[in-house]
Amino acid sequence: MSTSTPAAADLTDDELRTLAEQAGAELEGAHPREIVAWAARTFGPDLVLASSMGDEVLVHLAAQAAPGIEVIFLDTGYHFAETIGTRDYYADFTPIHLTTILPLRTVAEQDAEHGARLHDRDPNLCCALRKVEPLERGLAPYRAWITGMRREDAPTRTDIAVVGWDARRGKVKLNPLAAWTQADVDAYVEAEGVVLNPLRQAGYASIGCAPCTRAVAPGEDPRAGRWSGTSKTECGLHT
Ligand code: SF4
Numbered sequence: 001m002s003t004s005t006p007a008a009a010d011l012t013d014d015e016l017r018t019l020a021e022q023a024g025a026e027l028e029g030a031h032p033r034e035i036v037a038w039a040a041r042t043f044g045p046d047l048v049l050a051s052s053m054g055d056e057v058l059v060h061l062a063a064q065a066a067p068g069i070e071v072i073f074l075d076t077g078y079h080f081a082e083t084i085g086t087r088d089y090y091a092d093f094t095p096i097h098l099t100t101i102l103p104l105r106t107v108a109e110q111d112a113e114h115g116a117r118l119h120d121r122d123p124n125l126c127c128a129l130r131k132v133e134p135l136e137r138g139l140a141p142y143r144a145w146i147t148g149m150r151r152e153d154a155p156t157r158t159d160i161a162v163v164g165w166d167a168r169r170g171k172v173k174l175n176p177l178a179a180w181t182q183a184d185v186d187a188y189v190e191a192e193g194v195v196l197n198p199l200r201q202a203g204y205a206s207i208g209c210a211p212c213t214r215a216v217a218p219g220e221d222p223r224a225g226r227w228s229g230t231s232k233t234e235c236g237l238h239t
Pocket residue numbers: 076078118119122123124126127128130131208209210211212235
């Protein structure tokens with residue numbers, strides 16, 4: 001992976017935001033591989049990809065565009081075994097450097113403190129403890145992060161930029177797949193032979209923690225399987 005350019009590493013937040021906004025305009029329409037490659041050249045070791053292994057295409061593509069790229073995986077303690085297996089495949093067989101980030105408390109410790117099945121009673125608190133805090137800790141050393149968000153994922157995501165400024169965290173946020181449709185993703189998977197989470201074959205279109213994810217029927221909104229039966233649509237990582 002290329003080293004960080006001194007210019008990028010030394011930029012102030014204002015300068016970084018300007019860089020991100022300019023890059024977002026210039027790279028709109030570029031292939032996601034090109035966007036990741038630009039990020040790797042620009043930020044070097046200050047760049048990280050955050051993956052839940054529900055975005056296998058992004059991990060595959062980043063490994064090609066930026067071999068050695070840093071990847072963080074948030075192990076909430078509630079993942080499907082298939083998701084952990086997918087993480088292990090990409091960590092062991094593709095050129096990424098993956099670090100697993102754990103919550104501050106195990107599930108048992110959380111149960112002792114808040115009672116069992118917090119995800120049923122207060123999913124926002126559960127996500128805050130098991131996803132959001134670990135993400136903030138995992139992102140802290142970096143100035144730029146990559147996500148697998150796409151505009152068509154949800155009404156809350158229709159205006160995301162391919163490169164933008166994450167004002168809350170003071171970091172550049174890259175969404176290389178922002179403009180891709182599900183058809184684009186499917187075509188890439190087929191053309192490149194991307195290894196997918198086996199749950200996809202069982203109808204899991206959007207994959208999160210086991211207690212909060214169900215399979216969807218053909219034609220159903222892919223994210224209808226997340227926090228099904230509640231009004232919750234986001235885990236808090238991107239809000
Ligand atoms: S998705 Fe569900 S189990 Fe996972 S952290 Fe959020 S509430 Fe908890």
